[in-house]
Amino acid sequence: MATISLQKLTKDYGNHKGVFDLDLTIESGEFFVILGPSGCGKTTTLRIIAGLETPDSGKVFLDNIDITDYPPRERNMSMVFQNYALYPFMTVRENIAFPLKKMKINKTDIEQKVEEMARILSITDILDKKPGQISGGQRQRVALGRAIVKEPKVFLMDEPLSNLDAKLRVGMRAELKRIQMSLKTTTVYVTHDQIEAMTLADRVAVLNNGYLEQLDNPMKVYEKPANSFIASFLGDPPINFIDAELEKDGSQAFLIIGDSKIPINRDPGSYAGKKVRVGLRPEDIKVSSKGIPAKLTFIQPLGRRRLEHFKINSTGAEIIRASSSDQTLNIGDVCFIDFNEEKILLFDKENGKII
């Protein structure tokens, strides 16, 4: 159990790469996900926590002790790398035992711990094989085993599932969450995959261009993204953005999309008469007898669900709706698309901030 605290952390690689002025506290026992596109600084942050990088300025605390200048070996953390970094010349058994060798544990205890780890991860039958002789999924388990076996204060994971095929990834995701919940070890997990962030995280920090954009529990981030970048980053299929205008007519506010005028129960405040971006989740769109006229142009069947692509008649904008497969609409049909007004997100057209 350990709390990690980052204070004013900066590492500048030039060209806006790195992390800037990052303040974060990761609570003890928390599954903390750092999410962002490639080059956003998430791996840099993880490597600074691990001690593999030294920040230009700022501090890293572990349980209130300043560890900024500690070498990696003094931090009592383990790390799972994206390509696992299993030592190719060692057997699986030696790989898992490797971190224990520096811990002054006697041989029989090491042997016992390795066997137990293998049992938990169901890799007993491959203990005497080399990493080159086992499958990707098994390698992943071995990497996890090597990280868990030394019972560190903190797990650090750098996109550990990204090299697995889709089916295996779903299984390992669940397993990872299960293991973390039973061990209650503070975990920092870096990913660019929003689904991993949504499913695994107790809290998620969204990074973009080296800056922290939002920090909250994943559902909150999904429902109330701080800006249009985060809104677009979370959700699959991604959120629809439609250009619109806010208008105030007496005490009633309206949203003008093309030639449709939709009443909304929000106070536009200073945005009255201004252009905005409307964010609309595909699952929040309804087909109704009133609303914005649009034409169904394309359907992607996904089994139980399907994605319907609509083109709004008046603006030509394209939006995607996620619906159940029992819909009767066909390509070419013209209908009205409607939405629950409470679910829509409005963003400033200039800076992307939520209104």
Added chain:
Amino acid sequence: MKNDKGKYYRRIRMAKRIVSHLFLILIVIFSIFPIYYVLLMSLSPLSNLSQMSVEKLIPNLTYLTTGNYAAILYHYPFLTWLKNTLIFSASATFFGVLLAISSGLALSRMNIPLRKVILYMMLILSLFPFVIMVIPFYFMFSELGLVNSYTGLIIAYSAGAVIFASWLIKNYVEMIPKDFEEAAQIDGYTKTGALFRVVLPIAKPVVIFALVLSFMGPYTDYALAGQLLTNPNMYTMAIGMYYVSQGTVSMNYGTYSAFAVLMGIPIFLLFFAFQRYLVSGFSIAMYK
């Protein structure tokens, strides 16, 4: 209906296969012939080349003799020369590659000052043939009293080995992802510890390649040994070979060939033992 087009392409494929096999057989003959010729010469009683003819390329059993081998083994201190050569080669390999491992790892993984300058220096130095250093070495070593000593030649050979071996190891280590040593650092090792404990074992193929090549240099060297060694008890095989095959009128090619065969056996065994690593080693050497 007959499929003429299919038949046509089948024929083309067959023709291509025949041509490529013929070509390969030709290359094999071309590379094996010198070895065969040396073997044949070493077993024949001919004392000079003028007695050689095309029909004698086919061995006649009644005619072959091991006399050349017996002469070398019983009339000359062959085993002393072999011992000297092995001392020089093994020591130079040991010291050269030991240094090359440290410098190769440092050049590829550590932030050392003047890294670029050192790399360029190494590259430039490796462009000069070893032979041109014979005279400077001779003057230097005679000043230092290192002529006719094991130490002198071992220093010279080690220095020759360390340049290209460092270069090879540096290039190979640069291809190894840093994740391995970082994982080892997190698992309790220092940066240097991680390099030796994790990166070096991964680089084993190139280290073995460097070992074999470093061994070959001193083993076959004539130029430097010929200048720095004047005491016959210190002779290496390359000098011994010249000494033995020197006839009164002309070169004794039978003895010369027999010596070449004897000298080649350890190298042959070495290559045979490390074949697996040499193939990957050569491809790395070609790669960069």
